[in-house]
Amino acid sequence: MWTHRHLLGIEDLSVADIDAILSRAEKWHAHSRAPERKKASVLAGRTVVNLFFEASTRTRTSFEVAAQRLGADVVNVSPALSSVTKGETFLDTAKNIEAMRTDVMVVRHASSGAPAFLAKRLAHARVVNAGDGAHEHPTQALLDAFMMKQRKGKLDGLVVAICGDIAHSRVARSNALLLGKKGAEVRLCAPRTLMPPHAEGLGATVRVVPRLDVAVDGADVVMMLRVQHERLAGAMMSTTREYGRTFGLNAAVLARAKPDAIVMHPGPMNRGVELDTRIADGDRSVILEQVEAGVAVRMAVLDLLFTTGTPAQPS
Numbered sequence: 001m002w003t004h005r006h007l008l009g010i011e012d013l014s015v016a017d018i019d020a021i022l023s024r025a026e027k028w029h030a031h032s033r034a035p036e037r038k039k040a041s042v043l044a045g046r047t048v049v050n051l052f053f054e055a056s057t058r059t060r061t062s063f064e065v066a067a068q069r070l071g072a073d074v075v076n077v078s079p080a081l082s083s084v085t086k087g088e089t090f091l092d093t094a095k096n097i098e099a100m101r102t103d104v105m106v107v108r109h110a111s112s113g114a115p116a117f118l119a120k121r122l123a124h125a126r127v128v129n130a131g132d133g134a135h136e137h138p139t140q141a142l143l144d145a146f147m148m149k150q151r152k153g154k155l156d157g158l159v160v161a162i163c164g165d166i167a168h169s170r171v172a173r174s175n176a177l178l179l180g181k182k183g184a185e186v187r188l189c190a191p192r193t194l195m196p197p198h199a200e201g202l203g204a205t206v207r208v209v210p211r212l213d214v215a216v217d218g219a220d221v222v223m224m225l226r227v228q229h230e231r232l233a234g235a236m237m238s239t240t241r242e243y244g245r246t247f248g249l250n251a252a253v254l255a256r257a258k259p260d261a262i263v264m265h266p267g268p269m270n271r272g273v274e275l276d277t278r279i280a281d282g283d284r285s286v287i288l289e290q291v292e293a294g295v296a297v298r299m300a301v302l303d304l305l306f307t308t309g310t311p312a313q314p315s
């Protein structure tokens with residue numbers, strides 16, 4: 001049974017919850033591809049608010065497309081144009097938006113825990129975490145899992161290398177938590193200064209592998225991450241060129257992965273830094289398919305939040 005009112009992190013989800021989202025996403029993925037696609041009505045009359053305090057292209061647009069495709073109305077609030085610039089607090093801003101009888105608050109914020117803070121204090125709105133600091137980005141991990149399952153048929157037993165700025169990456173954290181719960185082998189790879197101290201605590205099957213070629217060796221999935229310069233306090237890495245030479249994915253390194261390995265990236269990517277541009281555009285890359293999967297997964301999440309009490313495996 002799906003019982004959650006909010007989606008705050010992978011940490012709160014059971015394996016059955018994850019399976020419920022992934023299986024419902026399959027339905028919405030097919031629906032989105034149908035030549036005669038009809039607007040669904042499961043969220044008709046609902047208002048979804050995108051409250052984004054950090055930059056976003058994919059996630060914000062994807063939530064907007066997902067909500068509209070389900071029949072909801074969508075409002076986008078950006079702090080640069082709001083009364084936050086006049087000193088209004090985050091909570092007051094959210095409470096005022098909720099007072100308009102809006103139904104879902106999709107929140108992105110630079111502070112870890114900001115969506116959970118709202119979920120505790122709002123009266124009726126559902127809260128969805130669209131990325132909070134270096135903490136979690138649950139819908140990204142869910143769409144990545146959807147993609148891996150589509151291409152590899154399963155998650156259990158897959159070897160997944162996640163490489164880049166692990167320390168600042170909510171994407172890496174949520175992915176490691178999800179893949180750990182689903183029994184995949186996760187290899188986290190980063191320069192020493194960009195690896196958090198307790199990374200292996202994210203799951204029983206999560207390991208730290210300091211060298212890129214070793215992390216990629218025999219992998220089914222290679223996920224590359226951007227260096228989050230905006231979260232780097234001081235000089236934690238040398239030059240971008242040197243980073244690319246040591247931790248960038250090129251053809252020689254990728255050749256060590258399984259012959260049918262796929263390459264993933266949550267975006268935004270820095271071409272030529274964390275991955276060679278020919279790999280980004282090559283036949284192993286599923287980067288744009290991840291974006292497509294993002295809409296289906298967000299449709300599934302919004303759908304489930306309004307159908308509390310439904311079975312984990314919808315027919």
Ligand code: NCD
Nearest residue numbers: 058059131137226266267268
């Ligand atoms: C990521 C994010 O914002 O956490 N992007 C995304 O949502 N797809 C990763 C990043 O900014 O590098």
